[in-house]
Amino acid sequence: xxxxxxxxxxxxxxxxxxxxxxxxxxxxxxxxxxxxxxxxxxxxxxxxxxxxxxxxxxxxxxxxxxxxxxxxxxxxxxxxxxxxxxx
Amino acid sequence: xxxxxxxxxxxxxxxxxxxxxxxxxxxxxxxxxxxxxxxxxxxxxxxxxxxxxxxxxxxxxxxxxxxxxxxxxxxxxxxxxxxxxxxxxxxxxxxxxxxxxxxxxxxxxxxxxxxxxxxxxxxxxxxxxxxxxxxxxxxxxxxxxxxxxxxxxxxxxxxxxxxxxxxxxxxxxxxxxxxxxxxxxxxxxxxxxxxxxxxxxxxxxxxxxxxxxxxxxxxxxxxxxxxxxxxxxxxxxxxxxxxxxxxxxxxxxxxxxxxxxxxxxxxxxxxxxxxxxxxxxxxxxxxxxxxxxxxxxxxxxxxxxxxxxxxxxxxxxxxxxxxxxxxxxxxxxxxxxxxxxxxxxxxxxxxxxxxxxxxxxxxxxxxxxxxxxxxxxxxxxxxxxxxxxxxxxxxxxxxxxxxxxxxxxxxxxxxxx
Numbered sequence: 328x329x330x331x332x333x334x335x336x337x338x339x340x341x342x343x344x345x346x347x348x349x350x351x352x353x354x355x356x357x358x359x360x361x362x363x364x365x366x367x368x369x370x371x372x373x374x375x376x377x378x379x380x381x382x383x384x385x386x387x388x389x390x391x392x393x394x395x396x397x398x399x400x401x402x403x404x405x406x407x408x409x410x411x412x413x414x
Numbered sequence: 415x416x417x418x419x420x421x422x423x424x425x426x427x428x429x430x431x432x433x434x435x436x437x438x439x440x441x442x443x444x445x446x447x448x449x450x451x452x453x454x455x456x457x458x459x460x461x462x463x464x465x466x467x468x469x470x471x472x473x474x475x476x477x478x479x480x481x482x483x484x485x486x487x488x489x490x491x492x493x494x495x496x497x498x499x500x501x502x503x504x505x506x507x508x509x510x511x512x513x514x515x516x517x518x519x520x521x522x523x524x525x526x527x528x529x530x531x532x533x534x535x536x537x538x539x540x541x542x543x544x545x546x547x548x549x550x551x552x553x554x555x556x557x558x559x560x561x562x563x564x565x566x567x568x569x570x571x572x573x574x575x576x577x578x579x580x581x582x583x584x585x586x587x588x589x590x591x592x593x594x595x596x597x598x599x600x601x602x603x604x605x606x607x608x609x610x611x612x613x614x615x616x617x618x619x620x621x622x623x624x625x626x627x628x629x630x631x632x633x634x635x636x637x638x639x640x641x642x643x644x645x646x647x648x649x650x651x652x653x654x655x656x657x658x659x660x661x662x663x664x665x666x667x668x669x670x671x672x673x674x675x676x677x678x679x680x681x682x683x684x685x686x687x688x689x690x691x692x693x694x695x696x697x698x699x700x701x702x703x704x705x706x707x708x709x710x711x712x713x714x715x716x717x718x719x720x721x722x723x724x725x726x727x728x729x730x731x732x733x734x735x736x737x738x739x740x741x742x743x744x745x746x747x748x749x750x751x752x753x754x755x756x757x758x759x760x761x762x763x764x765x766x767x768x769x770x771x772x773x774x775x776x777x778x779x780x781x782x783x784x785x786x787x788x789x790x791x792x793x794x795x796x797x798x799x800x801x802x803x804x805x806x807x808x809x810x811x812x813x814x815x816x817x818x819x820x821x822x823x824x825x826x827x828x829x830x831x
Binding site for chain 2: 328339340341345346347348361362365366368369370371372373374375378380398399400401
């Protein structure tokens with residue numbers, strides 16, 4: 328698996344550290360309540376198919392990326408800088 | 415049918431045409447008291463203990479593939495009770511006791527081999543941690559023995575003791591640990607459940623879970639609708655998808671774990687050896703293949719195959735620990751789907767839907783738990799209260815923060831286990 332870093336281009340998987348589902352970008356308010364925080368921290372859609380997850384390009388440009396890929400085939404569809412993907 | 419030497423000789427001489435299937439292949443009935451979704455090790459043992467320990471008859475196991483075709487047929491077959499935390503410790507202790515009596519219990523040769531598990535350590539700090547773990551195991555009533563380098567050398571002289579980065583300071587030996595024949599475990603439980611009247615429905619994929627007024631009423635499958643008073647979900651690797659049919663989201667990410675088998679070799683590794691610093695462990699199967707593996711690939715995946723960097727890492731760890739392995743050829747490798755929970759411990763609990771139960775989140779340690787997980791899940795389904803050994807495996811522990819079981823001490827967060 329190679330990941331297409333928007334800054335560095337296609338790079339080896341070993342340059343990246345995986346964080347998890349891109350839900351980590353949608354941090355709830357501190358007073359959002361137990362259910363919202365449980366959703367954010369623990370519960371996952373965990374899709375068998377297309378997913379969005381966060382990767383850190385530690386051995387490259389040190390950017391955080393949101394990578395779109397397929398968990399069934401390991402096909403990588405695309406990647407954006409997390410700073411731009413965040414809505 | 416008996417598996418005597420005479421039967422083997424007779425069938426060997428007559429083209430092996432005399433063997434009969436050891437369980438039925440029934441059509442689904444329209445209704446059961448209990449439907450277990452998932453015919454893997456845990457699902458089969460659940461059905462077996464529901465019938466055997468609780469005297470229940472009207473049970474079906476629905477399996478989308480074939481019996482023994484999932485993770486129970488694709489793992490590294492290690493059995494042990496060397497857990498540290500209360501909650502885990504008594505559960506795995508119970509599981510090992512069930513393993514020790516399993517072959518007599520279901521009258522099937524599971525090739526249970528208590529060849530001993532050796533966990534190596536490489537620093538003074540690690541020795542202290544292992545001594546503490548060993549004491550916890552002894553307090554639980556299990557066995558543990560702290561070996562010095564000479565003791566390890568006597569047991570496994572072929573390791574590289576003087577590696578500059580990871581010199582071997584000793585090991586924690588758990589003599590009652592070992593391995594079992596994974597397929598035979600599935601077959602033994604399947605036959606035992608079938609003999610007690612459980613219908614094993616293969617090629618029967620669940621496509622929906624029927625819920626009315628907050629109560630489960632049955633399942634939709636590719637072989638038709640099946641009504642049920644109680645439904646148990648035990649589908650490691652696909653827990654998220656099946657739970658979604660009941661409107662649930664789980665604290666699980668599916669990850670990939672690779673394992674490897676070498677060509678068949680003469681007996682050379684007598685024990686199970688784990689080299690934690692290299693995330694590496696190895697044993698030798700009775701067929702002669704070296705069975706070994708490493709850590710997760712560390713990204714969510716259902717592909718059932720891993721990537722090359724982790725394969726390279728595992729081979730490097732193997733060479734670091736035992737340079738003699740360099741001459742062996744890798745025969746095959748595979749990747750299994752692991753239900754990873756945030757704290758690395760499993761879930762056996764009721765759900766918010768009445769009559770719906772779930773057993774999931776076994777991370778990369780499901781095989782050794784097969785007997786006790788089935789035993790505890792059967793108890794929960796039959797009696798509507800958790801078995802004492804599995805009372806800590808609560809589904810809500812992440813939401814409440816109470817009763818987290820983080821065996822590695824790294825934090826109860828996805829991607830840390």
